[in-house]
Amino acid sequence: MVSKTEVRQQIEELNLNRVGRVLGRREINELPRILLEHEHIEGLVYGRYRNRHGVVVATDQRLIFLEKGLISLFVESFDYNQITSLRFETGLLFGAVEIISIGSEGRISGVDKTQILPFVEKIRRHLKQKVEEVKQGSGDSDDYLDELERLARLKEQGILTHDELNEQKKRILKEKKAV
Template sequence: MSTFNVRPDIDAAAAKLGSTLGAGREINHLPEVLWDGEQVEMLATGVYGKGNGLLAMTNLRLIFFKHGITGQQVEDFPYSKISSVQWAGGMLGGTLIVFASGNKAEIKQVPKAAGKGFADKLRMHIATGSVPGSPAAPPAPAVPQQQDVAGRLATLDQLRGVGAITDAEYQDRRTAIINSI
């Protein structure tokens, strides 16, 4: 398995790929197509349009990115425009079908585990409207304060683990969470 040193969020997502064969160039150039503040949540390989590329799920949109020697292809699907998602899996891989703004995009040869994970997470984004600028999700049921604090501390540990916050920020936020009890 290849290791990358691009950005903490991209490196963490790339580390979960079963194989980066045919996607190394895309992983290295992915920051060029990301928006300010956009964070990568998941990556997978697949075939769309004219060839093999990288499927990236961020906190704002789904991106298919193909970076070739002579050019590149970028197609994005903001979550607010996605109306439906289908996953058709086979023995090793399958096809992720995204319906957005009246169009249908079929991304083929997506590894089975990654494709199912993408479909499930896209459905969650659609169902909850959990993206900036989309209608508010229904209020979550009340969570006992002890569980809320534990969840907040776990999230904070994850952010520090992927390098999204510094040790000093971690200590400040941890102290603030504990003081809120």
């Protein structure tokens, strides 16, 4: 569990606007109980998700939507490995972020438009890192069966498309024949 002091320090480092910190204060107070050990907050925005008002937190491991009511708590998280698409839009004052993941999709609306792009960039960086891990792993394996199994798992997780999986399988089998 992450301490309250660590959460406060991480929130301060984000330089959030006062509105987001005031509106999301109950949710921010719950973060020490929600975050995993060694999980680090990288971004936070206030918005609406499924008719709930709360904060969306980008950590180094996942996205978390959190709404703290007077006696209730709602938490939904999106693992970066499961996210297949990310979209955003802005209007005059507010905007929205749309997250599409395996088996789920979510739209966070009512987000301060000045915070959307920096927040989305933090998420994109993690998604890009996952793609790079896939690319690096595809050329390093000596055992082609392990490599094929790993690729199949990546497709199941939604990181690779069906076409990308087939392309990688052809490449591996071609390399196997060449050896």
